[in-house]
Amino acid sequence: MTPFFSVVIPLFNKEHFIGSTIQSVLFQTHQDFEIIVVNDGSTDDSLKKVKAINDKRITIYTIKNQGASHARNYGASKANADYIAFLDADDYWNSGFLRHIKKLIDKHPEEKVFASALKIKKNKKEYNATYKNLPQQVNDCVVDYFETSLDHSILHCSSSVFKKTAFLDLGGFDENLKTSEDTDFWIRTGLKHKIAFIIKPLATHKVVRHSLSKTNRELFKAIDFKKYTTQVTQNTFAQIFIQKNIFASAIRYKLIGDKKNLLTLKTQLDSKLLSLKQKTLLALPKNVLLFVINLNNKISSKKSYF
Structure with a gap:
């Protein structure tokens, strides 16, 4: 029997988290799903941890390491369900x-993209992601992606569900991008679809800190933001959203000393x-x-300037 949801989990060296991530799926009150784990060439005991979980709904695919975008696209291509739910290997879901999401789909069958609000766990502290311009005193709504994502994105790789046909039509995640590939996909999604959104946080994302100064600059290859420019001329919120992401990329390039790409982004x-800050x-x-x-990150339990 075809499951209602295909849960796609890309896995690369998450041996300390993958067990609890999968358990959060198995403990769902809605049990009509399959789990597709794409082992993206893990070199630790991640695969061993997954194999130790005995549930016939789990299918494991082991591939050569090609990054999260390829792993997500590969998992989506193997999905049997009409709806694909993405979950990162160190994040987890509320049991409901x-x-x-199933209730949201039943309520808005004409929509193709669904999501819930997100809880963020950083330095052992948790806080709810904040969003802009959501209607008051409702449990769910259908919204413009850009209008509501000017603080945190309402789409995230651990709280978003796509109708499979829509995901394939969008072309999936851009495998040429090694960072910000999710942002690129959310922008392309927002340009084409409204988002059916649950305002209550039902997924938790764990923030893993990285040292920007030591990161290989190739990993911070910027999105070509010019490709969106002509598509957002009629959407002020989209224009602001794009500018915020160009700013964030410019800051990253400044921190790694890449003056060429910094200047390119500044021209955009x-x-x-831009705010005074x-x-x-x-x-x-x-x-x-x-x-x-660094000072901001020490005194704030919430977000950095990115």
Whole structure:
């Protein structure tokens, strides 16, 4: 019998988390699903941890390491269900996640993209992601992606569900991008679809800190934001969203000392859409900028300037 949901979990070296991630799926109050684990060339005991879980609904595919985008696309291609739910290997769901998404699908059968709000766990502290311009005193709504994502994105790789035909029509995640591939996919999704959204957080994302100064600059290859420019001229919220992401990419390139790409991104920024704080951060010397960001991360349990 064909399951209602295919849960796609890309897996690369998450031996300490993957067990609890899969258990959060198995403990769902809605049990009509299959789990597709795409082992993306893990070199630790991640695969062993998955094999130790005895449930016939789990299918494991082991592939050569090609990154999260390829693993997600590969898993989606193997999905038997009409609806694909993505979950990262170190995140987890509230036990009612799939049940509430199923209700949302039944309520809005004309929509193709569904999601719930997100809880974020950072440094052993948790907080709810905040969103813009959501209607008050409702449990769910159908919204414009860009209008509601000016703080946190309402789409996330651990809280989003796509109708399979829509995911394939969008072309999946861009496998040429090694970072921000999810942002690129959310933008392409938002340009084509409204989002049916549950305002209650039903998924938890664990923030893993990385040292930007030591990161290979190739990993921070920027999205070509120009490709969206002509598509967002009629959507002010989309324009602001794009500018915020260009700003974030510019800051990343500044921190790794890539002046060429920094200058390229600066030419794409519209100063009228930048806040005073953003303009100040861009103007700071690299060492001062890094100090400010590190200080912010120490005193704030929530978010960095990204």
